[in-house]
Amino acid sequence: MSDCHGCSVATLPPPPIPTRRHIVAIVGPPNSGKSTLFNRLTGLRQKVANFPGVTVEHRMGKVKVEGGREVFAIDLPGVYSLEPRTEDERVTHDVLLGQMKDLPKPDAVLLIMDSTNLARHLVLAAPVLSLGLPTLVILNMADDLSRRGGGVDVAELSMQLGSPVALVSASRGEGFDKVFQFLAGTTQAAPRTAPLMQLPVIQDIPKCRAWAANVGTKGKYQAPAPPHWTRRLDAVFLHPVAGPLIFLVVVIALFQSIFFWAKPVMDLVQAAITSLGSWIGSLIPNPTLHSLVVDGVFNGVGSVVVFLPQILLLFLFIGILEDSGYLARAALIADRTMARFGLQGKSFIPLLSAYACAVPAIMATRTIENKRDRIATILIAPFMTCSARLPVYTLMIAAFIPDRRLLGIFLSMRAGVLLGLYVLGFLAAIFTARLLKSTVLKSNRSSFMLEMPPYRWPTFRSLGLRLVDRSKVFLRRAGTVILAVAIVIWVLAHLPVHNGQPPEIGQSIVGTIGHAVEPAIKPLGFNWKIGIGLITSLAAREVIVGTLGTIYGIEDPSAKSEGLQHALQQDLTLGGAVALLVFFAFAMQCMSTIAVVRRETGGWRWPIIQFAYMTGMAYACAFLVNQAITAWF
């Protein structure tokens, strides 16, 4: 603490007001609570960004410090060392050394480590402190440390390291005075004293570990007792019999709940959109403009926005699984099964998050060291049923599948079909993985090393931030791509104008395009309207729902929320409906995914192969399904 006070006294007179923004890099090993700290410091004032030329994503945010000034915080990837071997390590290394393009060398570093595992985490302190940047060493999880009977002499440790040290609990927000004091100090010349413990000259792991042990001993570090709760929970979650059962229950509960718990909220949102649409519609006297707003915009965008609650619920579940530490156990349980398909347990985590969205999932494959395993995981991730498929599935299921019980109170027929579609995507994924790993991506059985973090309560703060983040992405897309598509479709459906009258929709430009593609999709049981939907859904899967909402809305202006389901029932056969579900289960209808695959695999080769493969498979399977159902019924 003395260091910080010393600096503010020593820097009289005050320096000129800085014109350049001050940058603080947050560095730490994985599982040290880096993200929690970053969220605590920046709150909602953060955004995700990419460094130019690399795939590593990082978050940047503003931190308000004393006197209304602002400091920019960068959350760097979790690393154990600064040797630039993996991409994560290279980015951290380059940023800290000021070698990253478009980013000045940081003014200061927040080095965060888990205080319950200090001796091991201190290993990273040696290379970071050697950089000579003003550094605050943050010992996180202070509450856990003291509860489990551990302790550390902060002042002594600070002397040994030659840098200020703060003992905090990022999840509870305790001990942050010192962090903010330090951040306020970074806008001035920050202090550094010579460390009492000479930093290791050769920084290999054993040397750094030995140095860390000495620093820990000098800093009177008392390691805490083992995490008893984690041991007890693992005895249940990793039990040979109970473990896999719990795993299955968790997965089934996840799907059951996104279908049922979200329903009341979705009905509410639906009602709100419908009444907002008709209220705004009543204010517009011009019939053409009225039609554009009500049929085009509200039917189009509204039918997609309805699915926000469902998508948020899915992200909430995955967030809880990840933050609590259960996901690492699930990866452990899944490893043997994944190995059978040529993959490994680490692929399980990206594949599970692909149920929410393939884009972050594909980014998450960076934790897989083996390149071939990683490419295989990237290629199969879009088969997992992402949340953008939910609007399509929910709509078609509600329209064509009767609401009957299948297994007593456990599973309704609709939830069963939904679960079936999830399984279908999963089967396609493992089939493809098998195919890839036994041909083009053949490799030796790769190693699997995964750290099991202690179980922790997920915090409302970090879960909340995830949901806010997700809502922003979803609504931004609804407000841009889907809105634009809805307007374009509406306009094209009203052209060409004959004698001042818009044409019958079948004769409009949309109708003409639709009829042109109809021969190609007729064998799948789709009509020209679905064809238009398929074209627009190349942008993003859920766009088809908006497009159909607009087209059917124009066709029958009295159609409201229930109307789209009703109109589809009239217009599509059962075979066509099921074929559409199958088509969406397999097809890669998502520009964002194509873009991220190109970036992560470093070229167009894999995304082109992937797109062709998935679309071909979707077409073939939809064709077979439609023909089979039509023949049977």
Next chain:
Amino acid sequence: MAVKKARQAKHNPLPNPGAANLMELRHGESGILDRLDLPDDDARRLMELGFLPGHAITPGHSAPGGDPRVFRVDGSEVALRRETAKKLILRQTSTEPAPRAAAKVS
């Protein structure tokens, strides 16, 4: 299988100087790591996770079927597959003193 013979886990695991590698350690036993017979990249990664020569290692829970298994080392728990664990060779003689780094911590 080892699981059946597993003893009740104690807070202080018993050293088993006879075990040649990690796979030979049973529940409740511990061994001192001697070397990592693995390619450089894998060895480095494991060392970063705490598998340094001289450190004590104790097996923990495992996935159904016993593979992969969690190992406790240097305050962390890390899951390894059987084929990796076999390549982590334990120190055979308990007379050799452990390096200071390992002895003082945790």
